[in-house]
Amino acid sequence: MRGRLSRIVGIDLGTTNSLVAYIDEQTGLPRVIPDRDGHVLLPSVVSFTREGVLVGDAAKRQLVRKPDTTVYSVKRFMGRGWDDVQEELRYFPFSIKPEDGIIRLLVGGREVTPPEVSAIVLRSLKERAEAHFGEPIERAVITVPAYFNDSQRQATKDAGRIAGLDVVRIVNEPTAASLAYGLHELHDGIIAVYDLGGGTFDISILRVKDGIFEVLATNGNTHLGGDDFDRVLMDWLLDDLRARHGADLSGDHEALQELRLASEAAKIRLSAVERTALTLPFADFTYHRETSRQELEELIEPLVQATLAPCRMALADAGLAPGQLDEVVLVGGSTRVPLVRRRVQELFGKVPHSRLNPDEVVALGAAVQAHILAGGITNMLLLDVTPLSLGIETLGGIVSVLIPRNTTIPTSAREMFTTSVDGQTVVDMHVVQGERELVRDCRSLARFELRGIDPMPAGMPKIEVTFLIDANGILQVHARELRTGKAASIEVKPTYGLEDADVARMVEESFAYAEADVSARLLIETRNEADTVTTHVERALRQGAHLTGEDELARIRAAVDALKQVRESGDRDLIRERTIALNHATERLAELLMDSTLKEALGSKRVAEILESP
Amino acid sequence: MNYLEVFGLPRRLAIDADELQRRFYALSRQHHPDFHQGATAEEQAKALESSALVNAAYRTLRDPIARIEYLLRLEEGRETAEGTTVKPKAPPELLEEMFEIQEALQEATAGGLGAAARATLLAQRERLRQRYQAEERRLCGTLSQAWDNAPAGDRQSVLAALREALATRAYLRTVINDLSVALGEDEGSLVSNRRH
Numbered sequence: 001m002r003g004r005l006s007r008i009v010g011i012d013l014g015t016t017n018s019l020v021a022y023i024d025e026q027t028g029l030p031r032v033i034p035d036r037d038g039h040v041l042l043p044s045v046v047s048f049t050r051e052g053v054l055v056g057d058a059a060k061r062q063l064v065r066k067p068d069t070t071v072y073s074v075k076r077f078m079g080r081g082w083d084d085v086q087e088e089l090r091y092f093p094f095s096i097k098p099e100d101g102i103i104r105l106l107v108g109g110r111e112v113t114p115p116e117v118s119a120i121v122l123r124s125l126k127e128r129a130e131a132h133f134g135e136p137i138e139r140a141v142i143t144v145p146a147y148f149n150d151s152q153r154q155a156t157k158d159a160g161r162i163a164g165l166d167v168v169r170i171v172n173e174p175t176a177a178s179l180a181y182g183l184h185e186l187h188d189g190i191i192a193v194y195d196l197g198g199g200t201f202d203i204s205i206l207r208v209k210d211g212i213f214e215v216l217a218t219n220g221n222t223h224l225g226g227d228d229f230d231r232v233l234m235d236w237l238l239d240d241l242r243a244r245h246g247a248d249l250s251g252d253h254e255a256l257q258e259l260r261l262a263s264e265a266a267k268i269r270l271s272a273v274e275r276t277a278l279t280l281p282f283a284d285f286t287y288h289r290e291t292s293r294q295e296l297e298e299l300i301e302p303l304v305q306a307t308l309a310p311c312r313m314a315l316a317d318a319g320l321a322p323g324q325l326d327e328v329v330l331v332g333g334s335t336r337v338p339l340v341r342r343r344v345q346e347l348f349g350k351v352p353h354s355r356l357n358p359d360e361v362v363a364l365g366a367a368v369q370a371h372i373l374a375g376g377i378t379n380m381l382l383l384d385v386t387p388l389s390l391g392i393e394t395l396g397g398i399v400s401v402l403i404p405r406n407t408t409i410p411t412s413a414r415e416m417f418t419t420s421v422d423g424q425t426v427v428d429m430h431v432v433q434g435e436r437e438l439v440r441d442c443r444s445l446a447r448f449e450l451r452g453i454d455p456m457p458a459g460m461p462k463i464e465v466t467f468l469i470d471a472n473g474i475l476q477v478h479a480r481e482l483r484t485g486k487a488a489s490i491e492v493k494p495t496y497g498l499e500d501a502d503v504a505r506m507v508e509e510s511f512a513y514a515e516a517d518v519s520a521r522l523l524i525e526t527r528n529e530a531d532t533v534t535t536h537v538e539r540a541l542r543q544g545a546h547l548t549g550e551d552e553l554a555r556i557r558a559a560v561d562a563l564k565q566v567r568e569s570g571d572r573d574l575i576r577e578r579t580i581a582l583n584h585a586t587e588r589l590a591e592l593l594m595d596s597t598l599k600e601a602l603g604s605k606r607v608a609e610i611l612e613s614p
Numbered sequence: 615m616n617y618l619e620v621f622g623l624p625r626r627l628a629i630d631a632d633e634l635q636r637r638f639y640a641l642s643r644q645h646h647p648d649f650h651q652g653a654t655a656e657e658q659a660k661a662l663e664s665s666a667l668v669n670a671a672y673r674t675l676r677d678p679i680a681r682i683e684y685l686l687r688l689e690e691g692r693e694t695a696e697g698t699t700v701k702p703k704a705p706p707e708l709l710e711e712m713f714e715i716q717e718a719l720q721e722a723t724a725g726g727l728g729a730a731a732r733a734t735l736l737a738q739r740e741r742l743r744q745r746y747q748a749e750e751r752r753l754c755g756t757l758s759q760a761w762d763n764a765p766a767g768d769r770q771s772v773l774a775a776l777r778e779a780l781a782t783r784a785y786l787r788t789v790i791n792d793l794s795v796a797l798g799e800d801e802g803s804l805v806s807n808r809r810h
Contacts, residue, residue: 168651209639210639212639212642212643373648374651375652378649381642381643381646381648381649382648383642383646383669407669407673408669408672408673409669410665410669411666411669411670412663412666412670468662470662471647471648471662471665
C-alpha cells in the first residue's frame with residue numbers, strides 16, 4: 001500500500017536558508033536538490049512586490065532596495081506573540097500589529113502571519129522538488145529546532161499545510177543531523193550535537209546503539225544564533241558611524257539592511273582570515289572600516305557563552321559528565337565561527353567535528369527520517385524527547401507538571417477533572433510549557449474547554465483528560481466522561497497559534513501569494529538592477545561632481561533620465577539596454593571616485609597610524 | 615497492562631539495566647509510530663498508545679526509586695500514573711536535629727545569614743545529604759532485596775518498610791532543598807530530572 005503514496009521529501013526550514021533533500025534510491029544516500037541554477041540553499045526571504053511574490057535569492061536582492069516589503073528570519077516569529085519579539089523588532093524593517101495572539105506582520109501594506117510567509121518558502125521548495133522528480137510532491141518531513149515549544153511546532157506544521165504539504169513528521173534539527181551521520185559513519189556511543197543556526201541554538205545528547213538513536217536530553221535557546229552575531233557587529237558599526245561621521249543611521253531601513261548584510265559578510269570572512277575591511281557607500285559619504293577577528297570575538301563572546309549553560313543542563317539531565325561523551329558534532333552555519341569551536345572544545349574536552357556540511361546535514365537527516373517513514377529504512381529508529389515540561393494551571397496560578405522535560409516521545413499523561421458548581425456543563429484547562437513553578441513564568445500554549453458535560457451536582461462528573469505528546473512533539477488532548485464513557489468535546493484556543501478555520505482559509509488564500517511567474521520575476525529583477533545603478537550613479541554625482549567636467553555630468557544626467565523614463569514601461573529589454581548605457585556613461589566618474597575614496601581611506605589610515613605610534 | 619508486564623518482568627525490584635534497555639529498544643522497534651505509517655488510522659492510534667506506554671514504563675522502571683514507588687502503587691491497587699504520592703515524614707532519630715535546622719532556617723529568613731550560621735547550615739546540609747544517599751542505598755539495596763526474597767506472608771511488612779524509607783527520603787529532600795534556597799543556591803541543585 002505504500003507504493004501508492006507519493007514520495008516524502010525532507011525539508012530544513014531554516015532561519016537564514018532552507019533546503020530540500022531526498023534519498024537516492026540507487027545509492028541509498030541522502031542528497032540535496034539544487035534549483036535551476038545549481039544552488040541548494042534557498043534564502044528564507046520573501047518579498048511582496050506589486051507583480052507577485054519573490055522567494056530566495058531574488059527576494060534577498062530586494063532587501064536593500066525594498067526593505068519594508070521584504071521579510072527575512074521569519075522563523076524567529078513562528079509561534080510567538082507580540083511581547084516576545086519587542087526586543088528585536090528594531091532590527092527589522094517591517095512592523096507587527098500590537099495585539100494578543102499570533103503575530104501579524106505589516107509588510108507592504110498587507111498583513112501576513114509567520115506561517116503564511118514560511119509557507120511561501122516551503123512552496124518554492126516543493127516546486128523545486130517537483131521539477132526535479134517530474135511528479136507532484138505532497139508529503140514532507142520538516143525540521144524544527146529541538147527546543148521549539150508546542151506553538152512553534154504547530155506553526156511549522158500549519159505552514160506546511162498552507163503550502164499544500166502533508167507534514168508527516170516534525171523532526172528536531174540536531175537529531176535529524178545525527179541520522180544523517182548515522183547513515184554515513186557514526187559509531188555506537190554517546191554523542192552531543194551542538195547546533196547553532198541563523199536564529200536558534202540546540203544541544204542534544206544521544207545514545208546511539210544498534211541503529212537506535214535515543215535522545216537522552218536536549219536543551220537550547222530558540223532566539224540565539226548567527227543573526228545575533230550580525231546584530232552585535234552591526235550595533236558596533238552604528239556606534240562607530242556615529243563617532244566618526246556623526247551619522248545616525250538607526251532609522252534608515254535601507255542603510256540598516258546594507259549594514260546588516262555587510263556585517264554578516266564580514267563575520268563570515270573573519271572565520272577564515274584575521275582581518276577584513278568593510279566599504280559601504282552611503283548617500284553623503286563612503287564608510288570604510290577595518291575590523292579584526294579579535295574584535296568580533298570580543299563582541300560575540302557573551303552570545304557564545306550563552307550557549308554553554310544549556311549544554312551543561314543537558315549533560316546534567318542526561319546524568320553525564322562532559323568526559324563521558326564519545327563524539328561532539330557541530331551543526332549549523334554558525335559553528336564555522338572559530339570562537340564557537342574553541343568554547344565547545346573547552347566545555348566538552350573533545351575536539352568537535354563537522355565532517356558533513358553543516359549547512360546541509362539537517363536537510364539530509366530530514367530525508368533519512370522521511371525514508372524511515374516511507375518504509376525504506378527499517379534498521380534505524382529515532383527516539384526523541386520533549387524539550388520542555390508540560391503542565392496545567394492549578395489553583396493560585398501554580399503549574400502542575402504532567403510530563404517532565406526530556407521524556408521520550410510519544411508520551412501521555414492522564415488527569416481527572418470534575419465540576420465545582422452544581423449543573424456546570426463546561427470545564428476549562430490552561431495548558432503551559434516551561435520549567436518554572438508559576439504559570440505566569442511559563443509559556444501559555446492553549447486553553448481547552450471541555451463541553452457538553454451532563455448537568456450534575458458539583459464534583460459528580462468524572463472527566464478523564466489524556467494529554468498526549470506525539471512523535472512530532474505536538475500535544476493532542478482527548479477527554480472522556482468516565483460515568484458515561486462518552487468522549488467529551490474539546491474546543492482549543494491556541495494562545496499564539498492559528499485555529500483550524502484560519503489555516504483552512506489561508507490554504508485558499510495562499511494562491512494569492514503565488515510566486516511571480518518567470519517573466520514577471522525577470523522584470524522585477526531588471527527594474528531592481530536599474531534602481532540600484534540609478535542610486536549608485538546619483539550618489540556618485542553628489543560625491544564626485546567636482547572630479548569631472550560639466551559635459552560629462554550632463555551626459556550622465558541624460559542617461560539617468562532616459563532610464564527613468566522607461567522604468568515603468570514593462571519593456572525588459574529596453575530597461576536593460578538603458579541600464580547598461582547608464583553604467584557605461586558613468587564608468588570614468590566611478591573610477592575617479594574610487595581613486596579619491598581610496599586616497600582618503602589611505603590618508604586617514606596614515607593619520608590613525610601616526611596617532612597610535614608612541 | 616502494568617509497566618512490568620509491558621516488559622515481561624515479574625513483580626520484583628531487581629532489574630538488570632542492560633537487559634531492560636535491550637527490551638526497550640526491541641519494544642520500540644515493534645510499536646513506534648514511525649514503523650506504522652502505512653497502517654490504518656486506527657492501527658496508527660494504537661501504535662501511538664502502545665509506544666507511549668512503553669516509554670512511560672521504561673522511564674519508571676529504569677530508575678530504581680521510581681520503580682519502588684511504582685511497586686507500592688501496584689500493590690496498593692492505586693492509579694498507575696507516575697509521580698510520588700508518599701508524604702514526606704521526618705525520621706524519629708533526626709527530630710532533634712531537624713528542630714535545630716528549622717530554627718536556623720527561620721533565623722536565616724528573618725535576618726541575613728552570618729558567616730558562622732552559614733557554615734553551620736552547610737555542615738548540616740552535608741550531613742543530611744549523606745543520610746539521604748544512605749536512605750537511597752538502603753531502598754535500592756537491602757530493602758529491594760528483602761522484597762524480592764520475602765515469603766508471601768512477610769510482604770506487607772516489607773512494603774511498610776519501603777514506604778517509610780521513601781517518606782524519610784522525601785522529607786530529607788525537602789529539607790535539603792530548603793537549606794539550599796536559604797544558602798542562596800539554585801533550587802534545582804538536587805537534579806530532579808535525573809536519568810539512570
